Amino acid sequence: DTEVTQTPKHLVMGMTNKKSLKCEQHMGHRAMYWYKQKAKKPPELMFVYSYEKLSINESVPSRFSPECPNSSLLNLHLHALQPEDSALYLCASSHASGTERNEQFFGPGTRLTVL
Amino acid sequence: DAKTTQPPSMDCAEGRAANLPCNHSTISGNEYVYWYRQIHSQGPQYIIHGLKNNETNEMASLIITEDRKSSTLILPHATLRDTAVYYCIVYAYGQNFVFGPGTRLSVLP
Numbered sequence: 001d002t003e004v005t006q007t008p009k010h011l012v013m014g015m016t017n018k019k020s021l022k023c024e025q026h027m028g029h030r031a032m033y034w035y036k037q038k039a040k041k042p043p044e045l046m047f048v049y050s051y052e053k054l055s056i057n058e059s060v061p062s063r064f065s066p067e068c069p070n071s072s073l074l075n076l077h078l079h080a081l082q083p084e085d086s087a088l089y090l091c092a093s094s095h096a097s098g099t100e101r102n103e104q105f106f107g108p109g110t111r112l113t114v115l
Numbered sequence: 116d117a118k119t120t121q122p123p124s125m126d127c128a129e130g131r132a133a134n135l136p137c138n139h140s141t142i143s144g145n146e147y148v149y150w151y152r153q154i155h156s157q158g159p160q161y162i163i164h165g166l167k168n169n170e171t172n173e174m175a176s177l178i179i180t181e182d183r184k185s186s187t188l189i190l191p192h193a194t195l196r197d198t199a200v201y202y203c204i205v206y207a208y209g210q211n212f213v214f215g216p217g218t219r220l221s222v223l224p
Contacts, residue, residue: 041216042117042202042214042216043214044214045211045213056211088156090158090159092158102208103149103161104159104212106158106160107158108158109156109157111156
């Protein structure tokens with residue numbers, strides 16, 4: 001299984017809502033990532049988890065809260081978002097840093113619209 | 116900031132080879148060159164990577180110059196399904212992927 005799955009595919013939420021994005025992989029990868037991609041822009045790294053521990057937070061606002069319940073799952077909890085947070089949210093996974101093969105496998109993304 | 120520069124767009128005729136250049140003049144000795152592509156509204160897809168030798172797989176070939184300051188991704192027989200944004204990334208273990216703007220390749224019938 002070389003697939004990263006993300007749910008939901010689309011999400012529309014109000015600024016007062018609380019929602020969560022889910023990502024799952026079964027490739028035995030120990031590093032997982034959240035990226036944000038605005039229209040016609042490249043993906044930008046938000047968070048990195050390595051061995052289920054948060055290793056990198058790229059100065060992301062606290063209204064985004066990541067969680068890694070186990071080595072196969074990655075969540076992104078959303079609360080009090082702003083319309084400018086509307087974007088494609090991508091999850092990726094890879095073998096842990098330092099291994100020979102470290103290419104990241106990306107999921108299809110969740111397209112988020114904040115009203 | 117991304118450590119690579121790529122042309123913003125390129126066209127290629129269907130069935131012909133697509134040659135996508137990438138400049139990475141400040142690359143360090145331990146940094147690899149990775150290529151990804153992103154078809155519209157999908158997640159990026161890994162294509163190939165290399166350190167200093169040329170590499171080939173079922174999708175593409177990667178040619179890295181001897182001084183490693185530039186590389187070329189070659190899609191040998193481009194199809195309409197190869198229309199995508201292609202990202203060239205310089206990466207060393209322990210770093211994070213930094214995506215630049217990429218090259219928007221249009222394969223024309």
